[in-house]
Amino acid sequence: MGLSRRELLRTSGLGALALGCNRDDKPSSAAPRFTGQSPERGHLLRSAALLDAPIDAHIRAGVVIVGGGAAGFSAAWRLQKLGLDDFIVLELEPEIGGTARSGVLPRSPHPMGAHYLPAPPRECSELLELLTDLDLLVGYEHDGTPEYRSTAICAAPEERHFHAGTWHPGLYPSDGQTPAQEQQWERFWDQLRELDRVRDHDGELLFRLPVRRSSARLRGLDQLSMAAWLDEHGFDSWRLRWYVDYACRDDYGCTLAQTSAFAGLHHFLARGLEDTREDPLLTWPGGNGELIASLRARVDLGARLKTDHIVYAIDPERGQLRVRDLASERSISIEAQAILWAAPRFLLRHVLPRDRDPLSADALTYAPWLVANLELREPPGGVGATLAWDNVPIIENPAARNLGYVVATHQEGRDRAIEGGAVITYYQPLVADDPAGLAQHRAHLLGSDARGLSEQVLGALEHMHPGIRRHLSALHVHRWGHAMIRPVPGHLFGGALELARAPIGCVRACATDVGGLPLFEEAFYAAIDAADWALDRIGRA
Amino acid sequence: MTEPVDAPVAAPSPSTRLLLFCVLVVATCGLVYELITATMASYLLGDSVTQFSLVIGVYLSAMGLGSWLSRFVEHRLVNRFVHVQLIIAVVGGFSAPALFLGFSVLDDIRPVLFAILIIIGTLVGLEIPLLMRLMPGKQQLKDLVARVLAFDYIGALLASIAFPLVLLPWLGLVRTSLLFGSLNAAVALWSARAFVDQLVRPRLVTAQALIVLLGTLSCLIVGGEIETFGERQLYESPVIFSQKTRYQRLTITRWSDDVRLYIDGNLQFSSADEHRYHESLVHPAFAAREQLASGPARRVLVLGGGDGLAVRELLRYPGVDRVDLVDLDPEMTRLFRETPALTELNADSLADPRVVVHNADAMRWLEQQRGGGGGGGGEAGLAPWDIVVIDLPDPNNLSLGKLYTRAFYRLVRAVLAPDGVAVVQSTSPYLSPRAFWCIVATLDAADMHPLPYHAHVPSFGDWGFTLAARSPLRPPPGLAFELPQPEALRFLSPELVPTLFAFPADQRPREVEINRLDTQMLVNYYDQDLHSFGPLTRRAGS
Secondary structure: OHHHHHHHHHHOHHHHHHHHHHHHHOOOOOOOEEOOOOHHHHHHHHOOHHHHOOOOEEEEEEEEEEOOEHHHHHHHHHHHHOOOOOEEEEOOOOOOEHHHOEEEOOOOEEEOOOOEEEOOOOOOHHHHHHHHHOOOEEEEOOOOOEEEOHHHEOOOOOEEEEEOOEEEEOOOOOOOOOHHHHHHHHHHHHHHHHHOOOEOOOOOEOOOOOHHHOOOOOHHHHHOEHHHHHHHOOOOOHHHHHHHHHHHHHHHOOOOOOOEHHHHHHHHHOOOOOOOOOOOEEEOOOOHHHHHHHHHHHHOOHHHEEOOEEEEEEEOOOOEEEEEEOOOOEEEEEEEEEEEEOOOHHHHHHHOOOOOOOOOOOOOOEEEEEEEEEEEOOOOOOOEOOOOOEEEEOOOOHHHOOOOEEEHHHHOOHHHHOOOOEEEEEEEEOOOOOHHHHHHHHHHHHHOOHHHHHHHHHHHHHHHOOOHHHHEEEEEEEEEEEEEEOOOOOOOOOOHHHHHHOOEOOEEEOOHHHHOOOOHHHHHHHHHHHHHHHHHHHHHO | OOOOOOOOOOOOOHHHHHHHHHHHHHHHHHHHHHHHHHHHHHHHHOOHHHHHHHHHHHHHHHHHHHHHHHHHOOOOHHHHHHHHHHHHHHHHHOHHHHHHHHHHHOOOOHHHHHHHHHHHHHHHHHHHHHHHHHOOOOOOHHHHHHHHHHHHHHHHHHHHHHHHHHHHHHOHHHHHHHHHHHHHHHHHHHHHHHOHHHOOOHHHHHHHHHHHHHHHHHHHHHOOOOOHHHHHHHOOOOEEEEEEOOOOEEEEEEEOOEEEEEEOOEEEEEOOOHHHHHHHHHHHHHHHHOOOOOOOOOEEEEEEOOOOHHHHHHOOOOOOOEEEEEOOOHHHHHHHHHOHHHHHHOOOHHHOOOEEEEOOOHHHHHHHHHOOOOOOOOOOOOOOEEEEEEEOOOOOOHHHHHHHOHHHHHHHHHHEEEEEEEEEEOOOOOOOHHHHHHHHHHHHHOOOOOEEEEEEEOOOEEEEEEEEEOOOOOOOOOOOOOOOOHHHOOOOOOOHHHHOOOOOHHHOOOOOOOOOOOOOHHHHHHHHHHHHHHHHOOOOOO
C-alpha cells in the first residue's frame, strides 16, 4: 500500500503547497479542451441556411441509414447478413460511434460515452450471433456457457466505492451499516430473487431485453417511480437507496424519483441477477466505440459510409433525403426505398415536413451528461481497496452526485500496464426533474468554456484524490446534450415509444431512444427490427 | 600546542584526543574493508575458510608493505595523509558495489577482488605510521606507540563486533562500505582543517576531500542499493545480482554452490533442489501423454519459465523439435541465456536451436495464437502444441492471478493438441491448500480434466502440480518410454512417478470457488492461506 501512503502525504501539507504552485504557474500541458461530438453541428438543423443551398448531385440507394452509431451499424450488419448490400450509412460527425464514440489520448484509447456491454442472456440469440460474428464470443462450453475473448472480459477488481475517506470493494456501502440496514439489503435482494427469470403464463419473461418484449404482467410498475417502489416496500436505508440511485443514474441518467420502477427493476433483472449469473461484462479500453469499430470492420462499408454528412430534409412519401456534405460543402439529394433513422428521435421532426411527425416535441426527454477523459502520469491510488475498473464516490447530497470514474487502462496486459500512468473517464449525468431543468443543464454545458467544465470535473475528482491535478497531463471534456433517453414513470409503456417507432412513410426510427432504455441492446434490437422492415419494404417495392 | 610535561600520559591535549579518535576511526574502517572483502569473496566464490584465510593473509601483508613504504614519505605529511584517506574512502567505499557489479559482468572476479584488497591494505598500512608522525610535539615514543596502537586495536575490535552484528544485518554490504568510505572522507576533511597550517594548497585539498565525502554520502543516501536493507532481511544468502527490470526485480543470491533466483522477493528456485521441481514439472506430462497419443511429443510450449530450467528437462526428449517459450521479461531470458553461472544450471537450454523465445504477456500471446483480437505484433498461428508447461510465479497479485483464470485455461485448451497434455505449477497443497485446489477446480471448469500431484522440494516445501488435458488422464505408471536415459534423472524414477499422485488425508481437496477473470478468487485464497502460515512461507511476498 506504498502508493496510498504516498497519496496521503501528497494530500497533506507539502502536496497541497506544490499543488497550489502548479495551479498558478503551470496551466500549460494539461490545458483542457473539448473533443467529441460538437453541439454546433447538430444545431445546424435549426437554421434555414442549408435549405437554400442548390443540390449538387443526385444519387439512389436501396436503404439509407442515418446515423453511424450502435443502431446504424447494427442495422447495416443485419442488412448485409440478410443479403442486401444496396445501402449507405450517413454520419453527421467526422467520426463514427455516436454516444459510443471512442477517443484517443497518447497513453491510451478511451470511451467518450458508452463503455461496456454485459454479456447478453441466452434469450438474446441475435445479439449473441452478433458477438460471435465479431469474434468476441469465441465458443461455447459443453454445458452451453459462452466463452468470451479474454481481452474483452472486464477483469477484477470491477468496482470500488469511496466512503468516509476510504475506498471499499464493491458498490454497496456496507461498512458501518446497522443490522436494520443490512436486513433491508438482504430483503431487497430477496425481492429481486422472487422476480428473477420469472415468466408469465405465456412463457414471456417479466423483464427482458429489449424492454418492449417484457411480459405485460408487471408493466403497471412503469407508472410508479423507483423511489415510490422502494417506499412502498419499506426500504428507507440510505445505503440501499444510494445504491439503487447510483444504478439509475449510471444506466439512465435519472435519480430514483425520476426513474420508472419498471426501468429500475429492469436494470437488475433483465439479464438475470448478478449473484446467479456467471456472464462477464465486456469492455474495451476505448469503450463501446471499439465494438462499433469492429462492427464497421465486419460490415466493411467502404465508400458506403459517409461521414460529415448532415441530413437536413426528408420527404417520407417520396423517400427523398437532402444531405449536406460538410467536408466538401456539397448538397446531395438521395432517393431511397427505405430510410432508417438511426439518429436521436427528437431530431427527426426537424427534418420532416412541418407537422408530419406524429410524436409531440416533448414526448421523449433526454439526460445531458458531462464526460471527461483525464490522462494521468500516475494511476489514482487512495487508501483502502485497490484501484478498480469503476470507481464511485458515495456523496450524500443528491444534487452533488457524480458517478466517479472508469479506468480506460484497466484492461491492459502486463506488457502495457508497465508503462505507468492511466487514462480515466469521469462520468456525470446532469439530472433534473423537468424539461426546464434539463434545458438549463444544456445551457450550462454550451455556455461554459472547457476550463470552467474541467474545474467542475477536477473538483469532483479531488474529493476522492486531492492530489490529482499534479499528475494530470491532459484533460478532454465531452459535452453530451442528449446522451440518454430518460425512462421516467409512464415512459416505457405509455404509448409514446410505439408512436416513436412507428414508420412515417418510408422512414423508420430505430436508435436507442425509441427502444425506451439507453442501452446497446435496445439500439441493436430496434435496428435489426427496422432493418427487417426495410427489407420487407424493398421486397414489396 | 602546549602539553603539560608533568602529566604526559593522563592528560593528552584536545588535538591529540582528536587524533586518537582519528586512529580509532581509521582502524575501524580498515578492518571493515577487510571484512567486507572477505565476506564478498566467500559469498561470490564459496568456501569461506579458504577465502577468509587468503583475504586476511593478503591484507596483512599489504599493510606491512604500506608501513614499510611510509618511510619514503618525507615531505607534505598532511597532504599525503589526507590523500591516502581519500583514496581509501573511494576504493574502500565503493568496494562492495564494485564487486557486485563486477560479478555480474566479469567471468572471474578474483583479480578485481585482490586488487582492491591490496590497494586498501597498503594504504591502511601507510596511514597509521603517518598519523603517529602527525601527533603533536614532544610525546615520548613509548606513550605514542602505546596510545596509537591501543586505539588501533580498539578500532579493530569495534569493527569485528559491529560488522556481523549490526552492519551486515542492518545496512548490508553495499551501504556498509559506502558508510565507511564516508567516514574515511570525513577524517580526511577534518585533518585537512585541523592541520591547515601544515597543508600545501589547502583549498584544493579541502575541496577534494569535500567532493569525495559528498560522493560517498550521496551514493549512500540515494544510491541504487536502497533496497539492500530490505533484501538483506529477505534473502538468507548474499545477493550477487539484483536488477529492476521493466516488469520485476530479479535477484540472484549465492551461498557457496547454492544459487537462488527471486522474482520480486519470491523464491523461484534454489540450485540445490531445483531438479526436483523441474523434473516433477516436466516428466509426468510426457508420461501421461502416452495414454492419449501414439507418436512422440514434437512441439512444446512453455509459459513463464524464463530461467530455462524446465526447457532443460524438455530437451532430454529427442522427439521434441520445437519449444516456444513465452516469458514477459526479456531481461530474464537474456540473463539465463548469457550469464555463465546460470547457463551452467540450465545446460544452455535457451541457446538451443530448437528453442524460440517470445517476450510477451502470456494471455495476450495466447489470444493471438487462437486468432483474432489478441492484438500486438509477433508470430501467430503456431498452435497446436503437444505439451504445454505453465511455470509462472505464484498468483500473489491480480496481474499474475489473470494467468490462472478459467479464461486463461480455456486459451490453453484452445492451443493444446487434442491428444496433448498441459501441466500447471499449482502452488503448495500444504501451505496454500485453497489456492492449490482452486487451480485444480478452475482447470476443471475450463474442461481440462485436471489430475493433481505433488512432490517434495525442500526449499519450497511440499509442492503441487496439475496435469490437464482435453480428455481424462490416469496417473502414469512410470516415466515416458520416449525418455532416452531415465537413470539420468536425479529425482524421479519410474517407481516414484505413480506415488506423486496420492494425497495424504490432511491435503484433501477443499471447497473452493473457481478463479474467474472478473472475480479473481485465487489471489484471495493464496494471500489468506499464506497469512495463516506466517513466517513459514518462502514464496510469499509483496
